[in-house]
Amino acid sequence: MPPLLLIVEDDAAFARTLRRSFERRGYHVISTDSHDGMVDLLAGHRPDYAVIDLKLGGASGLTCVQTLRTATPDVQIVVLTGFASIATAVEAIKLGASHYLAKPANTDDIERAFGLTTGNPDAPVDGRQSSIKTVEWEHIHQTLVEVDFNISEAARRLGMHRRTLARKLEKRPLR
Template sequence: MTEADAQRTLMIVEDDEAFARTLGRSFERRGYRVLHAANVDEAAALLPGLAPGEPGHAVVDLKLKGNSSGLACVQMLHQHDPTMLIVVLTGYASINTAVEAVKLGACQYLAKPSNTDDIEAAFEHVAGSSEVELTGRATSVKTLEWEHIHAVLAETEFNISEAARRLGMHRRTLARKLEKQRVK
């Protein structure tokens, strides 16, 4: 396998089988060789059989079923190959998880829904830009509350009861707040 072929290999770590299949087909039409893993253990099991520099790209869901963490997967993939371009996708976007994902080796962090064009653009835009426009608005209290809730959820591995306890609110109150945000 040539280095160019290795760079056109994409690993998708996603527990939603239908989404992973759709995303995989879309990338295959763009010339990528696609590998799929549903969790960190499956991703780790695929790595020993791959050529050096393969996969060149990875798309990792932040919240995987069971005890599998997308952040742990990002860390494991980055340790396998620090040059791999890793994009984290999530329906649970927060500043806290975005910062952690980048610290662990992700090159970009995208909120769902994101399509193949968004992901491929993220792979191509790995360098930061000082030209990003800064907003003049302060962050709203609702946004700050949501980010704090999400950070606690991430700390508790998305255990609603434990997160509610740490936040000092009833479990049903937290569930209603999450429903209003339409977290998927």
């Protein structure tokens, strides 16, 4: 029986591309674009693997991680995001994700992440220092996590106009 993969992604074109790619690799794939849709799918399926987008419209994929981990404790969950931050990575892992990948990530990256079930004590700890923009980006995303991705409340807590925050979120994260 082929492994069952659940994809929770609100970008229909990207979800379709992932589905086709994993099906060519022998996976049986089910997909949805929301937490509620995932709950409906879980009523009849127990996936072996899952790829969950961090930002699902106005909702957080972290809720999906938590729900999925509770429903299916053995599932390997990879959180995929275009809004990578240390804060959301930590929260995703705490809630039960197996791995966290920043977009763009391809099928090889995701499949490799499914196989990484333990941490790597040899991972390099010396990296470049964070820039002011990176620190700001991390602070914004930590605040977003705290308010469950409510843009208006995050802007209030950050002391900035909602439109300013929305513009900052539309920019690609710094590497």
